[in-house]
Amino acid sequence: MTVQKDSDNHECVKNVVVNSSLRNVATSACELSNLLMECSRNVQCWIVKGMFCHRCYSSSMFQLLVQSSNMQMMEQIVPRQDDQIKLNDYEVPSIHKIMSQHEHVLLNMNFYQDIELLQGHGINVADIKKLLGVGICTIKGIMMTTRKRLCDVKGLSEAKVDKIKEVACKLLNNGFITALEVTERRKLCYRISTGSRDLDKLLGGGIESQAITEVFGEFRTGKTQLSHTLCVMCQIASETSNFKGGKVIYIDTENTFRPDRLRQINERFKMDQEAMLDNILYARAYTSDHQMELLDFVAAKFHEELGIFKLLIVDSIMALFRVDYSGRGELAERQQKLAQMLSRLQKIAEEYNVAVFITNQMTADPGAGMTFQADPKKPVGGHILAHASTTRIMLKKGRGETRIAKIYDSPDLPENEATFAIATIGITDAKE
Template identity: 85%
Template sequence: MTNRPESQEVIRETVRGKRARDRRSETLVLHWYELATREEVTMSCSAPFFRMESVDGNAVVFRMLPCGAELVVRSPGSRGRHQVFILIRKIEQVMHVLLLSSFLFEKSLLTMDFHILSCRYETEDMEMMEQIVPHQDVQAELDDDENVADIKKLLGVGICTIKGIMMTTKKRLCDVKGLSEAKVDKIKEAACKLSNNGFITALEVTERRKLCYRISTGSRELDKLLGGGIESQAITEVFGEFRTGKTQLSHTLCVMCQIPNETSNFKGGKVIYIDTENTFRPDRLRQINERFKMDQDAMLDNILYARAYTSDHQMELLDFAAAKFHEELGVFKLLIVDSIMALFRVDYSGRGELAERQQKLAQMLSRLQKIAEEYNVAVFITNQMTADPGAGMTFQADPKKPIGGHILAHASTTRIMLKKGRGETRIAKIYDSPNLPENETTFAIAAIGVTDEKD
């Protein structure tokens, strides 16, 4: 593996107009994230051929076709070429794959992590989709809609990327209507060739962790307790009794997510809010926004809201959220579920349904974990508390515990317990975290949302 030079020094853009079969005003816009320099790069062309090349001979060539674009990757250290066909069929739509730079600077295609941030191709008003299964002969496959139909089915259940396929079990893929076991094996095999899901060094993990960001809670003391705010690529759970500030914190985060965090590399973004208890109030958001003086309508327009009515509906909304994260990669930064367990308590009552409830809950939490990691977003969930019948036998100081059992406890990255203080003061305590010490702090809930306690 060669060292990765600065992208500005090694990438040359060559737009070739030869063999132009179609002289319409077509434009291909590429936008990718350079891992080595952590910079975003955008390039475009209006010719049938588009080529990017590095000094060591690695090259990526795009060929414009009447109904899409063909991507061919060549590397001196690999056998021949690696070919992926991409259908881009809708004006102003975006196709997402990650880290194109890895193709340019790695010697072996087997170790490359491929992802374009966005690719837009303007042509007839048709549907856009990302072709996941690679083709050996692109021209021969153009008249066959079988693979296109399979990809539609995957997109319909929120599986939009190669990494998403690798994160999904074969059993769940086979449960997708219209996908046979043979098709699933083919898709899995193709995705495996295009991804690197083996071992990496701790140093590489450190580099990947640099992409994480933190969203401020609105309180400096609470941010300090959380190491800077709500972390991306993680599930942050807050639980407590009624009136401890769970929903108020959720509303404050909707506004804070749109404001850059000075202490991290967070530049702000949109929010998806799933409401299970009908407690979402836009007027409260306007009230909190008075603190920051953003345009009120623009602030509300950056929040995508959905009301969930059943636990099954809640799972369907997560699939929609995953598709939205993929469609607008890098735009949405926060997913809020308030609250995670409310509908499960209604749909599954009694000990006889407890096992089924926990199984469904585990599937939902697994989906949230994959969304957080796959799209580098922060997931914030609220949870309720219940009486612990066995607390008196063990002399516990607090006879209440968060609901959801061990499944929810293990799925949440960071767990925060909220308790009432004096007046509008609330107490936040780190209940469990892989990297934060057990500690607590106080904050206040005011008309401007979550803020620091006044002296």
């Protein structure tokens, strides 16, 4: 990257070149978008003399990048088939300072590297389509998938899988990074408000992206009501953070999804009702296998509309597993299948920087009396689910329409409680 002064003493970036591994200047469209947004606060004008966009930047993602940066297109975007993205002659005041502030982040970010990058490294189009068919759409997605699962993809031999893994490893440049770099990466995380300020405070601001948030409780504790409220809240830009809102995918396993309830909740925010509903993609899962298959579609959709979807809801995670695997003799198989699903959810959350929100049921604990536990009930799913969830929240009934939320387990939140209410307008603060 070279920086020169123009006739008005503005700094101009000349001939910024990003190679196919996207490690030289900007390795993330998400990060580049944030960078351009920061630039655009003081930008008088953008002059685009030429831009060439690599295939790994899909048209929908590039459109999002342009919109979020207030960038005006002066010339048509011309796709190229080679291994470069070229950004020429952007007139940006003080961009050199901004680039230097972000450079150490940009060198390590690897979000959204399209799987089609493999094409330039000896992997044919037919094999890439096979990977896309099972929901593996990014280079990071390949690294998150075991060799065994890749070998199970019809038409992929062990030799091909080894080659794909080798290429992905080179492109992703996997390895250790410093805690400072992890801190910078986590700045990309966002939180979605629950609708209750007290509950948001308990959760450190809301439902976190790149993580699985699990809520569990008895019937009528507000699990599905919280899910519906999040569908609406996810579409609202935050006034206190960098969250701009986005679309939702809702997987329903108990047939409790109600669009009319969403309309009621939306009365509080006065968004266009049809537009609000159109931003929620719904699927009814009928078996645990179907539930797993839907995640392949979810990954493909997140890849197709990069940066557009912000929340994935599964209500509830265990309902179909309890039906399909009912006896003790099937418990081991159930837990194995459950572990595979939760692993897939974790990878989706991290790969696409989305928030994953799951609800869970409770069951009687026959051994509670012998250990003098205060509550004879426990969440379903055992240790597999307990270890997979990033944050676990227990919901309990309070007086009337009030409910109590307690942090049951979290890597960064202290054990605490908050009270909220279920109203016609959704989840809200409890009245004193």
